[in-house]
Amino acid sequence: MASGASGSFGEEGRRTVFGWIKTRFPSVPWADLTRKAIETDQRQMPRSHAEKYELKTIWYWYPLYCLGGISFVAFIILTITGIILGFFYVPDGRLDRTITGGLTNPAYLSMQRIMFEVPFGFIIRGMHHWAAHIMIAAVFLHMCRVYFTGAYKKPRELNWLIGVVLLLMTILFGYSGYLLPANNLSEAAANIGINMTRASPLIGDQAARLLWGDLNTLSGIYILRWYWIHVFILPFIATGVMIVHMGLVWIQGVAEPH
């Protein structure tokens, strides 16, 4: 910084503004600590796999090492398109009659609105749909890669367990996602899900009431339940677990090359 004697108005102002913030939020020591932690040996951020092991060639399996990244990119796209869809979707599955007497429900009507009336609505829904398929495929293939290259071995057992949890959560994301349009597929899938929940011993019916709101799909309350699971509970937990998953990869390093 320049000396105060010839300080311009801009510099004075900056010092005043940042000084005001700094006296209240002393961020400098924290930033310094973080920088030191980041720059420690083996833990600096911009250090790729090839760089860390000083590789001059790429093993023919390495293209498969981008599958985890692909699933994360798909997850980001899902978040963005999901937020946009959330502005138009109505999580209400209660049965209703059309003017001609056919069955319908508000959730399905809002889906039709997204597909036919909202500008670029079908593109946004299509992106959400295909990104979900790509994410699940990428997560499964990523798991296969980790399995076949033995990357789950010591000291990465914990990260493998977290990965299994993430795989289950991804499948749950997909399942809860196709419950929401309140179409025939949703109805059939919800029935199977309710039956599977109710079949568990002792707590079956209570668990079904908790997860599905009812013991059958007639009331349509399951749409609201699974909407909340799909857009709040699962993303909240999954994002946290993903951060831990990737943080462990950063700390432990990508599995050694072979």
Place this chain on the structure above:
Amino acid sequence: MEIEKVKERIMEGRPGFTRQYGPSRTDHQPGIPFFPQEATRDFVVIFFLTAIMFFLSAFVTPFLGPPRSPQVSELAVPDWYLLFSWGLLKIADIFPVFTIGAGTPLQTEFSAVFWGDILSGIPIIALLLLPFLDRGREARPAKAPIRSAVGLAGIMAIFTSSLYSIREVVWERWTTPNGQPLIDDTAMKWFFVIPPVLVGLASYVALRRLGFKPMRKWLVSMTLVAFLIVAGQSLAILFVPGWLGPEVQPYWVQLALFLFILSAAAGASALAVLVLPESRARRAVHITGIVTFLAFVGATLYLQSAEPKAFDWILSVLEPNTNTLLLLPGFAVVTAWFGLRRPYSTYEYLLNECYQCGKCHTVCPVTKVEDDALGGLNLVYNSFKKQHDGVPLWTCLACDACSAVCPLDIKYSDYILEERSKAHARSAADGGEVE
């Protein structure tokens, strides 16, 4: 050289010494750096992915279907990633249904759905236990044949389970001339066991062979068992009275031809493995595979055009026995081919494990005196890349110092000796002149 690196590490940050780590690092960074090389590649992948999603969403509109109603008449198939669970749910009806602790608060009903829940839980529990079950140090798939075979069998099981979940579609799509499902329920249930086991065994044999293990005992027993099952069942189908339905009886000769082709494939593989020396057995199995494939396709095409009705009835005999009559001959030929494969790329394959740590070069005595081997080259890596500027082929002492320090146990001197013997063989073939 190592001590200099340590000194630099200690003196890091002092005037005149470079920073070793961090963004302001000034010295040469080895390897492929994250920015801009790897970042460029990542952005290409990201843009490509986004482009694919835009393309799909613009031209392949996701399905919406009719609104939900309590009476779902048609078969609603879930998304592909849940099919395996649905298949497990459907096969759960093979388990007994009973209730324990009836009348007590702990009453548990072992219904078909509950068995389905348990079956779906098994793969998840297996995945959770995996890192604690597999404690070996081998990471490369080909060096851990059991793990790789189990993994491939598991992937196969996911496929067959998914196939079973849409059994109604299969039954509707493929039928016998009298309207029965072509592949019956029993055969489809056995798909849960037989194809995964066959895939696991074949990949185990193939991967062990890749790691130089002689697999003859495995091959002899497996191909013989396959042949005996196929031949025994073929004979039973043809000669036990009452086995063939009256509709198929008129096509006995055509059926016998198909069964002969299938039995002969398994039999020829078993015979080749049993009596022939390795190189000739390999060729025999190769020819068997090609001839069987051509004969089967040829017979199928001929019969389909000449006598389509006969072909339909023959299929109605073959398809319910897919697990034995159709899969076992293919299994015998493929496994024998893998198990007899010449491991010609073995040394390259082993050297390929090198990740260029450079320890071999540090200990190599030859590189200390050879002029053209000086200069920080990596012995194993350069040899593998056929750039013989590591240790030239004829100056290596085969002292094995490099193998002693190699973190991946690469036997460099074995490779050198092998290459020398190959060179001698070549020169002998050229008339005995030394190269």
